[in-house]
Amino acid sequence: DKQRNVAVLPGDGIGPEITEEGVKVMKQTGEQFGYRFHLDFGLVGGSAVDRLKTPLPEETLRICREADAILLGAVGGPAWDRNPPPLRPEKALLGLRKELGLYANLRPAKLFPGLAQSSTLKEEVLKGVDLLVVRELTGGIYFGEKHTEETKAGAKATDTLVYHEHEIERIVRRAFEWARERGKKVTSVDKANILESSRLWRKVAGRVAGDYPDVKLEHMLVDNCAMQIIRRPAEFDVIVTENMFGDILSDEAAILTGSIGMLPSASIGEGNRGLYEPVHGSAPDIAGQGVANPVATILSVAMMFRHSFQDDEAARAIEEAVTRVLDRGARTMDVAAPGHLALSTEEFGDRVVEELKKHQPDP
Ligand code: NAD
Ligand code: IPM
Ligand code: MN
Numbered sequence: 001d002k003q004r005n006v007a008v009l010p011g012d013g014i015g016p017e018i019t020e021e022g023v024k025v026m027k028q029t030g031e032q033f034g035y036r037f038h039l040d041f042g043l044v045g046g047s048a049v050d051r052l053k054t055p056l057p058e059e060t061l062r063i064c065r066e067a068d069a070i071l072l073g074a075v076g077g078p079a080w081d082r083n084p085p086p087l088r089p090e091k092a093l094l095g096l097r098k099e100l101g102l103y104a105n106l107r108p109a110k111l112f113p114g115l116a117q118s119s120t121l122k123e124e125v126l127k128g129v130d131l132l133v134v135r136e137l138t139g140g141i142y143f144g145e146k147h148t149e150e151t152k153a154g155a156k157a158t159d160t161l162v163y164h165e166h167e168i169e170r171i172v173r174r175a176f177e178w179a180r181e182r183g184k185k186v187t188s189v190d191k192a193n194i195l196e197s198s199r200l201w202r203k204v205a206g207r208v209a210g211d212y213p214d215v216k217l218e219h220m221l222v223d224n225c226a227m228q229i230i231r232r233p234a235e236f237d238v239i240v241t242e243n244m245f246g247d248i249l250s251d252e253a254a255i256l257t258g259s260i261g262m263l264p265s266a267s268i269g270e271g272n273r274g275l276y277e278p279v280h281g282s283a284p285d286i287a288g289q290g291v292a293n294p295v296a297t298i299l300s301v302a303m304m305f306r307h308s309f310q311d312d313e314a315a316r317a318i319e320e321a322v323t324r325v326l327d328r329g330a331r332t333m334d335v336a337a338p339g340h341l342a343l344s345t346e347e348f349g350d351r352v353v354e355e356l357k358k359h360q361p362d363p
Contacts, residue, residue, distance in 0.1 A: 002035040004309065007067035009044040009060065011063075012089060012294040015073025021294035021349030022071055022230035025318060028353045032361075033305075033314045040067065044096075045075025045282075046091035055092035059235035061099060064275075069308040070096075071301065072277040077284045086212025097137050101269035103167070104174050105135040105246065106303070108277055109263060112326050118258035121230060128234035129256045132182065135173040135246025137267055139167045140197070143242050152251045163197045163242065168204040175240035176212040183237030185216045187247055189225045201242065222249070229253055235347040250279055259334040261293025264300035266307050274308045276300040290344045293332040295322060298352055313362050 008023060010016040020205065023039070030037050043328035049055050055075070064070050075089040087092065088182070096102070104232035111129040119126060144160030172188065179186045188205040192197035202219055209217040220228070222245045229249065234255045243248065254260040263279035278296030286292055298318065329340050330351055336342040 002030075002033070003038070003310075004030075004035055005038045005040065005066060006304075007040050007042055007060075007063045007070040009042045009064075009070065009072045010047075011044050011073040011282065012046040012077050013074055013284050015045070015075065017073075017287075017290060017292050017345050018278065018294045018297040019073040021345060021352075022073075022301045024298040024349050025321075025352055025356065026071070026304070027317055028356050029301070029305065029314050030357060032042065032317070032356065033311065035309075038234075044072065044092045045079055046080040047352035048092065049080060049083065049087050049089060053087070054136060055087065055089050056095040060092075061096070061205075064100060068273060069304045070275040070328070071297075071304065072275060073297070074278065074282040076259075076281065076282045077287070082234040092139065094142060095274060097267060098143065100140070100273065102275055103136060103138040104171055104268050105133075105137040106178070106266045106268070107135060107250040107263060108244070109133065109250070109256050111257055112262070112323060114326060114329075115258040115262070115335060117337055118331070119255055121255060123232075126233065126256055127232070130183075130238040131233065131252060131253065131256075132178060133246055133250045134171065134178065134238055134240040135250060136163075136167065136171045136242050137246075138243075139163055140243035152217070161195065161242075161244075163202045163205055165200065168201050169170045170206060172205045172208045172240055173211075175238050176208060176215050179238040180212065184214060185218070185237035187220050187225070187236055187239045188238055188240035189219050189220050189222050191222050193221060194217070197242070206239070215306065219268040223251060226252060230255070235256060238240045241362040243343065248257055254279060254300075259293060261297050261332065261334045262299075264296050264303055266300065266303040268307055268312050272308050272310070274304065276304045276308075289344060291333045292345050293334050294345050294349050295332075298349070299324060314316075317356060317359045318352075319351045320360050324355045325351045 009017040020340035040063040116123040140162040192198040260280040268274040303313040
């Protein structure tokens with residue numbers, strides 16, 4: 001029996017708009033592949049701060065713990081930017097990731113046919129782009145000790161970047177496992193010429209590589225990597241890196257796909273439970289207009305079927321539906337070029353649902 005509990009956390013800004021399309025696609029896929037979904041909606045981020053004075057309410061954490069998978073929109077926005085740290089929307093994401101042990105963040109950047117012309121990069125540079133950023137998600141500078149103090153010479157602010165060997169080992173190992181299923185190449189990205197934590201990272205990556213003789217390992221410094229991602233992006237397969245480098249490099253990689261509105265993500269730990277969310281944020285500049293690109297969220301739902309429900313066929317059905325909608329020239333504003341039909345968030349989602357309905361099950 002394919003009964004699944006899914007926690008849905010729409011969040012702030014465009015979060016509710018894109019989440020609605022994600023849920024629509026999830027329900028349609030469920031219907032076609034025989035799932036029975038129980039959905040629990042929860043408050044998160046700024047909207048939770050406004051209602052309950054905390055970005056991550058206990059009740060939200062509870063429904064996430066009880067869920068097989070979590071779908072999240074986005075959090076944050078100018079209304080809360082000056083809040084003290086415990087009342088910042090972004091704190092909810094860090095809390096969820098840490099509490100649920102979701103240390104591995106997968107961010108695939110794949111170029112859909114026809115979208116190269118929507119990117120600011122040249123079409124010939126983008127040919128064959130299909131990379132996966134594997135970002136460490138529960139350690140590093142995001143979670144190290146931090147404080148601000150007043151000194152005689154003015155204010156002083158400190159953040160610390162800490163990695164334990166076991167944290168590096170488990171994420172690198174997963175990167176190698178995924179590389180095995182893909183292009184058999186891992187680029188481990190660090191700043192080993194400067195940072196102690198990076199030197200440990202490089203050492204551990206080198207040792208883990210010994211267990212995967214069929215996968216090629218290369219080390220790359222993060223500044224060079226930022227450059228190579230736009231110089232020769234098709235040469236990357238799996239990029240594994242620490243928390244903050246992964247955050248930055250994945251937004252950069254989004255441009256290889258045409259728009260940040262195209263990039264999905266999955267955050268997973270040891271079990272099947274995962275948190276699925278677009279890589280982008282709450283996009284306050286376009287919130288409430290119904291024009292946000294829902295593809296990142298819809299592809300995150302595909303990742304949910306693949307990783308949490310172990311259903312590759314359903315995941316592929318969603319990805320193929322998105323491909324067909326794009327093939328017909330349908331685009332949201334962020335990727336539309338002259339000659340394209342610019343659709344609203346909702347219209348795009350409806351088209352994906354229509355395409356899904358045409359899916360023929362695998363024989
Ligand atoms: P952002 O990703 O929200 O927006 C950057 C730019 O990309 C904006 O011009 C926006 O309009 C555009 N964009 C983003 N998503 C889009 C989509 N689906 N379709 C079309 N265009 C899209 O980044 P930002 O402006 O730096 O951050 C805004 C807020 O979001 C901040 O409060 C930040 O902390 C938060 N944030 C949250 C998450 C998350 O919830 N996972 C991720 C990143 C940023
Ligand atoms: C992301 C976001 C978050 C991060 C912020 C909002 C905490 O940028 O998911 O990429 O930095 O991890
Ligand atoms: Mn980010």
